[in-house]
Amino acid sequence: MPQSATRRFLYVEGKDDEHVIGQLLIRRGADPQSLPQFKDMGGKQGVLRAMKVSIGAGTGKSLGFVLDANDDPANTWTAAASRLREAGVRVPNEIPVGGFVGESTKFGTRVGVWLMPDNRQAGALEDFLAALVSEGDRLLPHARNSMRKARLLGARFSDAYTGKALLHTWLAWREEPGRPYGVAIKARYLRDDSDAARRLVAWFGSVFGLNVASSPD
Numbered sequence: 001m002p003q004s005a006t007r008r009f010l011y012v013e014g015k016d017d018e019h020v021i022g023q024l025l026i027r028r029g030a031d032p033q034s035l036p037q038f039k040d041m042g043g044k045q046g047v048l049r050a051m052k053v054s055i056g057a058g059t060g061k062s063l064g065f066v067l068d069a070n071d072d073p074a075n076t077w078t079a080a081a082s083r084l085r086e087a088g089v090r091v092p093n094e095i096p097v098g099g100f101v102g103e104s105t106k107f108g109t110r111v112g113v114w115l116m117p118d119n120r121q122a123g124a125l126e127d128f129l130a131a132l133v134s135e136g137d138r139l140l141p142h143a144r145n146s147m148r149k150a151r152l153l154g155a156r157f158s159d160a161y162t163g164k165a166l167l168h169t170w171l172a173w174r175e176e177p178g179r180p181y182g183v184a185i186k187a188r189y190l191r192d193d194s195d196a197a198r199r200l201v202a203w204f205g206s207v208f209g210l211n212v213a214s215s216p217d
Contacts, residue, residue: 007060007061007062008035008036008037008061008062008063008064008208009036009037009038009039009054009058009061009062009063009064010036010037010038010039010063010064010065010066010208011039011041011047011050011051011054011063011064011065011066012038012039012040012041012047012066013040013041013042013043013044013046013047013066013067013068013125014040014042014043015040016125016180016181016182017040017066017116017125018038018040018182019180019181019182019183020125020128020129020181020182020185021038021066021200021204022035022038022182023182023183023185023186024185024192024197024200024201025201025204025212026186027185027186027192028192028197028201028212029212030210030212034210036062036064036208044067044068044070044076047065047066047067048067048079048080048083050065051065051080051083051084051087052083052086052087055084055087055088055089055104055107055109055111056087056106056107058104058107058109059107059108059109060108060109061109061110062109062110062111062112062207062208062209063109063110063111063112063207064111064112064113064114064204064207064208065080065111065112065113065114066113066114066116067080067113067114067115067116068115068116068123068124068125069115069116069117069119069121069122069123069124070122070123070124070160071122071160072122073095073115073119073120073121073122074094076115077094077095077113077115080095080113080115081093081095084102084104084111084113087104087106087107087109087111088104088105088106088107089102089103089104089105089111090102090105095113095115095119096119097118097119097120097199098119098199098202098203099112099113099114099115099119099199099200099203099206100112100113100114100119101203101206101207110207111207112203112204112206112207112208114200114203116128117131117196118131118196118199123163124163124164125181126163126164126166126167127163128196128200129167129181129184129190130163130166130167130170131194131195131196131197132185132190132191132192132194132196132197133170133190133191134191139170139173140166140170143166143169143170143173144166146169147162147165147166147169167181171184171189174187174189175187175189
């Protein structure tokens with residue numbers, strides 16, 4: 001891996017985030033060797049804990065943090081912003097719609113934060129992926145209706161997992177059912193040029209200094 005790539009780290013909640021973001025960037029033309037090192041932190045709290053420590057130790061590095069907004073985007077951003085301020089990063093009260101990009105004046109570390117799905121809405125990675133489904137797709141609303149009926153029949157998934165249930169139902173009806181998220185992007189079941197994809201890729205480029213937003217394969 002090039003030396004420049006070793007000075008870039010992207011902290012994510014889990015492997016699904018890593019594979020989705022990595023495959024999306026490659027679809028948009030990024031050289032796999034230029035991507036940062038992904039760090040799976042095992043959930044939101046792991047990413048939040050990593051913020052202050054990694055920024056403090058990251059002089060001269062570029063660091064990105066991807067978190068699920070879950071059911072409270074404002075609270076998630078407040079938690080992230082608190083840790084960023086402790087590390088000498090000036091942050092707004094509300095995360096920008098295109099994701100946050102800033103710098104620690106204390107440590108000289110470039111920092112970016114993205115809240116899945118779009119820095120505004122409640123949700124998680126699966127809600128971001130649903131926004132990559134082609135416009136006019138007739139199976140996604142059918143999957144949503146099927147989920148509602150399944151609940152009436154006793155399906156037990158909670159509201160917190162509605163997005164996950166929807167996406168897995170939709171993926172079960174692809175040419176190769178049940179493919180992992182990253183493979184679904186690689187197989188072009190999901191778009192790489194939707195507004196949601198472009199915004200995430202543009203944020204990534206701003207954090208890590210890579211021109212990938214306008215160079216799809």
